[in-house]
Amino acid sequence: MPKHISAIVVALILILGFASPVQAATPRSSWVENEIYQYNHPFASQLPQELATKMQKMTASPFAFYRGTDHIFYRDMQTLPSSDFVNSSTSAIWLEGDMHLENLGGMRDSNENNIFDTTDFDEGYLGPYVWDLRRMAVSIMLAAKENGLSSSDAQDVVRNFLDAYLNKMSDFKGTNDELSYRLESSNTNGVVRDLIQKTSDKSRSSLLTKYTQLNKNNNRIFQTTSELQPVSSSTYSDIAGVMSSYIASIPTSKRYNNNYYTLKDIRLKLGSGTGNLGKYRYYLLIEGPSSATTDDRILEMKQEGSSAVAMAFRPPEVIAVPGLLPTSVYGNQEGARVTIAAKAMLSNTDPLVGYTTVNSIPFMLHEKSPYQVDFDYKLLTTKSKFIDAMGYAGKVVAKNHAISDKDYDAAIVSVSADKEVTDIVSGSKALFKDEIVNFAVDYTTQVEYDYKSFVNAYKQGVTL
Template sequence: MPSPRTSLLAFALVLAACAQVPADAASARKSWVVQQIHDHNHPYAATASGELDTKLATMAGGAFAFYRGSAHLFFQDMKTLPASAYATTQTGYTWIGGDAHLGNFDASRDSSGKAVFKVADFDEGYLGQYVWDLRRLAASLVLAGHDNGLSDSDIGAAVDTLVGAYVDQMNDFKGTSGESTFRLTKDTTTGVVDDTIGAADGKTRDKLLSKYTAVSGGARKFQALSNLIAVPAATYSGVTSAMAGYVSSIASSKRYPAAFYTVKDVRQKLGSGVGSLGRARYYVLVEGASASTSDDVILEFKQEAVSAVAAAAPGRLPASAYDSHEGLRVARTAKAQVSNAEVLIGHASVGGLPFYVHEKSPFQEDFDPAKLDSAGKLNTAAGYLGQALASAHALADQDYDSAVVSYSIDKQVSDAVVSKSGLKSEIRAFAFSYADQVELDWEAFVEAYNAGTPLY
């Protein structure tokens, strides 16, 4: 059987010409990658050089880590790569997450108290082709599979499972409201996904509070930790002043009494994520449901920027849909893509900058790609990943807000995929070809990084 890498030579050839770089000029691609990394990170150079140093060191650690930190490269490439044979104008209005990779899924309790497996990152949320999320997720399967020492044939089979599960789930949703009740829980999953859900369900609020805070003199405050540092008085004041706007961004039917949001402490969180390193992130301790210190809540304020997807689909999500506020764009994506989304999702502005706000959930467990260390584990997880992605896309369509997405996306995608085997072959070929390009891009980045080339 031929290698997946040779099954669609056209993709490989076009990949060599990404970003309008001549196919025979690999050095031009290398220079372009380095310049793109610099330009993407430079806006944060003056305020977050330490975080950017952490980001670059993390990205230098491997191709998958590099991929996590460079969604902007992916969507620059989507401008020039061939369109899918299984996409239409209508499917281009899918509300995608934009950064679908293995590290951006998790398990956590939803607002009903049920632990579920789902998409978990919404920073790049935007309207675009559903296949962009599938392509990005499938390529991450290849990169993580290589990290875990799995064979191309086993990885390719998992990519097929991912795509098949996505298409089948969309077909199940078509013509029904099934996406509104669909859940991936311990009762419906096995393997690493089931383990992730179980780990989330076993967590407690006390453990999270003990990790980051301490009670002294009857008052709970954040601990002084290397990754949780004090903020200047002006920042502290800016965050507390932003609380009124944040609370008003939550639907009145979902707001708690005003005392719930009383600020008790503010710290800056360092070292979280990969792609978002460099942007400000604050942990805000608030009173919670009662005056007791046992039910205090940690809110996360996360600075946001323009979605990377906008490079490939400029203006597709009109600014009026999110009041030109990138924090609101992310909040709307989070609420659109998750059934029973947490009630503390909102947005705020601090110092004139846009922030997405949500609870730092005590009942959350990251999905760990390193645990997919056998063909069976990878293949089983791939099926659930496909279902979770389909659920996110189907929820965020005309049933959520017809003014943003005017189509039934599950119907449009199902109708567009006239051949499931054809889409499997297309995505598999893309995933291996693009993973090869990521490896080359990572090598170019590491060469520049080791040479001391300015990368922010």
Template sequence: MLLYGGSAAQAQTSRTSWVVTQIYDYNHPFAATDSTDLATKMATMAGDAFSFYRGTAHIFYQDMRTLPASKYTTTQTGLTWIGGDAHIGNFGAWQDSSGNNVFSVDDFDEGYLGQYVWDLRRLATSMVLVGRANNIADSDITTAINTMVAAYVKEMNTFMGSSDELSFQLKNGNTSGVVQDTIGDSKGDSRSSLLNKYTQVTNGARSFQNIANTLVAVNSTTYNNIANSMSSYISSIASSKQYSSSYYKVKDIHQKLGSGVGSLGKLRYYVLIEGPSTSTSDDVILEIKQETSSAVSEASSNGATLLSADDGNDAARVAMTNKAQTLNADVLVGYATINGMNFYFHEKSPFEEDFDYTQLTSAGKLNTAASYLGQALASAHAISDQDYNSAIVQYSIDKQVTNAVTSTSGLESEISTFAFSYAAQVNLDWQSFVGAYQSGTSLY
């Protein structure tokens, strides 16, 4: 896949310069506030092609502006509320607000209105990168991509004309393989384990531990700014879902370092709050993340509809995406502006388990997981249409997508062909990045 005209050599020379510039321009605005995490990000991205891919969603959407559109889209499907960064590492298990342990999408930073196929393309490309890293043959990766796409289309067809999406969840009883194991791990987690990992109790008072390169104290100005934002955060939660004010009492604040890949460089903090009682055993950790514009906005102008609903506050956009794309969403999801920056709030859940894609070590394991990935993505798209807020998405997206996919096998072929071609481009871009990184080029 040549993304520039001319000869292959000329194209790659131009692309190399462009990639390095894109990485610098995207990351430089965060250099003054979080250079430590940016250094970690660059080292992580240099490690392998998939890590590079995770850290460069903005490049992916620059490319979506110029690469050929799918044959299976319409104007209406371009108003799908997509996750925007639907790679295989952005799924996981968690316990919803009704106590169900479920498997679903679990990252919402890039949430925006755009073409549903962009999520399919990004997920399928990640399956190529991960599958190859796990020594799975390309023919078997192709089969898994086709399985994922077919599961997505089938689920959207099932949802069409019904309200099944409003009750569909992937749980222990309707999954198997690594996905089921991830849900099982979530069920086995406990609040005490999370609190013991990050906090300590001294003289009857719980506070954060200082953990080198992971959890560090903040200065008094930052502490006070965050503490003073709590009332604004609470007001961003629907009144019917707010707890008593004592629940949100701040007990300690630390900065979290080294989490994720794409979000490294954006400020992230953990806030320890009182929780339902004065006992230290039920304290709650809030995770708050700095949010900026969605990478999807590079390719789509449709998000203006979404942004008009939250006054252009990107943390509000992320909070809305979380609530739109998950059933029984975390009741602590909200947002606030701190020192002029937008922050997304949610619980650092004791029952959250990342999907360990390194366990997909055989064609069978990848193919089994692929079906659930397709279903999870379909669920996120279907419940965030007019079912969530008809002022944002005016359509039944499951109906629009089903009508647009005139051939499931045709869409499978299109997505798998794209995935392998784009994975080849990602590898070239990664090599360009590694060259710049090793030569000491300024990347942020």
């Protein structure tokens, strides 16, 4: 066991009998049922039907279950052994936190570049860099199996993902290249390039047509559908009342005049995503750059809670694990935490990213982009397509980690992540890849056990 692991953690590992970074997967039905209930039940009182939708979505496949249960992953990170390739400098860097294939996508940044990047930062937090790699590696294994690839081929895809990550981190070491690095149509191929090109085909008018309409007074308002529901007058008033707080959360250098943020309509958005179902999500229609109805903007306003990553640093309380993100960094406002995480890990960030609080509930706001295209892993129908796409995913995760280190805010992360990761893995790439792949193979089996436990409980009508 490497010297950099604390004596307390070493003692715990010896007591529990962990001798390597892999622990044999095992069925644990009661534990899984309880974990899902404890995490989700607080939302049953506010949006019970959304919570029911979440549970139904998670029955679709082990991948869908994994996507909706990042809290289980981080409960396991709390007790599973650390990595031989983590030291004090690499144990507290910015993590995306819920790194999986469907949190990647095509987008347009604020400088009008169409790119492939990370699309969600709700779980953004500090932790060991390998946690993002582990979580993505398991998602690759699950998606590859669902798409008909063999375990051996899936492991090759994971190794390629890791190679791309390590090579890009090495490229970044000693340079500032990460600050301008982006994946666009000129330096991508295959499914990823197709995705970026779809981004360029999108338009604001199409998004407005999809969600809004002009009323008899020629004012733009939201449509009312099964997924877009009117809010009560009190909720409308509460949200309108915190718009000034949201505007104030945007740096003055990126802030538009107040007319830009004039609130025109609100809807409760239902059915979006998986992991966040049960939390409030609103769409806000605002004026935009002019009084014309053609350039209105749609804001997505998402309820935020504690990052699931933080669960890995909670009880048992005898373990003193460093690396927690001090609440002072984000003023104990979880919407602010997500805002900071997005700014740390993205270049040319959406200028409408901000946060506010409604009735003691923290929210993060950003533009519902007309140009975002979600990544569809079901298009990866062959090993070569999978390898190609996940090579780009490795580069994205490397960029996330490298750009969010001391380059972003040295008061939060004081080291150069690209240097520290490159140095600690140097000369041991094969061992590093073996460690992550072995973890992914074993943990994929654990997810499959947990999924089976969940589906059985769901079918039996257990309250989850």
